[in-house]
Amino acid sequence: MSAAPVMTLDGPGGAGKGTLASALARELGWWLLDSGALYRLVGLVALRDGLDAALPTDCATAVAASRGLDIVFEPDRGAGQRVRLAGEDVTDIIRSDAVSDAASKWAVQPAIREALLARQRDFASAPGLIADGRDMGTVIFPDADLKLYITASAEERARRRFAQLSDQHVDANLDRIYREILERDARDASREVAPLKPAVDAHVIDTTGESVTTSLDKVRRLVREKGWIHA
Numbered sequence: 001m002s003a004a005p006v007m008t009l010d011g012p013g014g015a016g017k018g019t020l021a022s023a024l025a026r027e028l029g030w031w032l033l034d035s036g037a038l039y040r041l042v043g044l045v046a047l048r049d050g051l052d053a054a055l056p057t058d059c060a061t062a063v064a065a066s067r068g069l070d071i072v073f074e075p076d077r078g079a080g081q082r083v084r085l086a087g088e089d090v091t092d093i094i095r096s097d098a099v100s101d102a103a104s105k106w107a108v109q110p111a112i113r114e115a116l117l118a119r120q121r122d123f124a125s126a127p128g129l130i131a132d133g134r135d136m137g138t139v140i141f142p143d144a145d146l147k148l149y150i151t152a153s154a155e156e157r158a159r160r161r162f163a164q165l166s167d168q169h170v171d172a173n174l175d176r177i178y179r180e181i182l183e184r185d186a187r188d189a190s191r192e193v194a195p196l197k198p199a200v201d202a203h204v205i206d207t208t209g210e211s212v213t214t215s216l217d218k219v220r221r222l223v224r225e226k227g228w229i230h231a
């Protein structure tokens with residue numbers, strides 16, 4: 001494994017780890033791995049190609065596609081990063097509900113997780129890596145220097161998603177979002193391979209009712225203890 005320092009942020013969707021991870025990557029000047037985006041790209045390709053996870057031949061096609069994904073993550077002005085698949089900007093489409101659902105379904109497939117493993121580990125290089133996902137601290141980077149598990153109540157995560165969709169003028173139903181979050185959580189936590197759970201040595205941070213600034217301050221305290229920032 002790489003000698004570059006690695007910090008992992010795991011947790012359920014909507015807990016705020018993406019926001020925290022990109023803020024930290026910017027602040028430290030480190031690489032950022034948004035592993036969820038990789039699963040979303042697999043979901044997008046599978047949707048476009050009409051692949052069915054229940055069919056072994058389709059699974060083999062999806063595994064081959066996962067190994068060969070031509071991906072570029074580009075730093076975006078402001079927040080996050082833009083994602084290109086074979087040159088096409090898919091940043092927005094991979095956030096759609098259809099792709100979220102497909103990603104969650106394909107992410108339960110052990111062969112898909114295996115196909116993405118080496119690619120994820122390759123992100124660990126100097127000066128350091130912030131890895132955002134579900135199994136960063138438990139499976140991909142078990143020797144990470146600092147592990148966080150970022151969580152929030154399902155109600156709060158549903159409210160955040162609803163607000164985000166409303167901001168984008170997308171028609172949304174809070175109850176339906178809440179039910180989908182519960183379904184996705186159950187699927188992510190109950191799968192046999194790399195289920196969603198905190199690593200034994202992870203610091204658990206609950207962002208329910210907290211502003212991003214407050215959560216970021218908590219995380220910064222831990223980063224400062226590591227000597228990675230001094231201010």
Ligand code: DC
Pocket residue numbers: 013035036037039040100103104105107108132133134135136184188
């Ligand atoms: O974090 P996200 O919502 O972008 O993740 C999309 C899907 O991929 C979600 O269903 C969980 C899954 N995922 C995973 O299984 N392992 C990861 N390391 C990251 C995401």
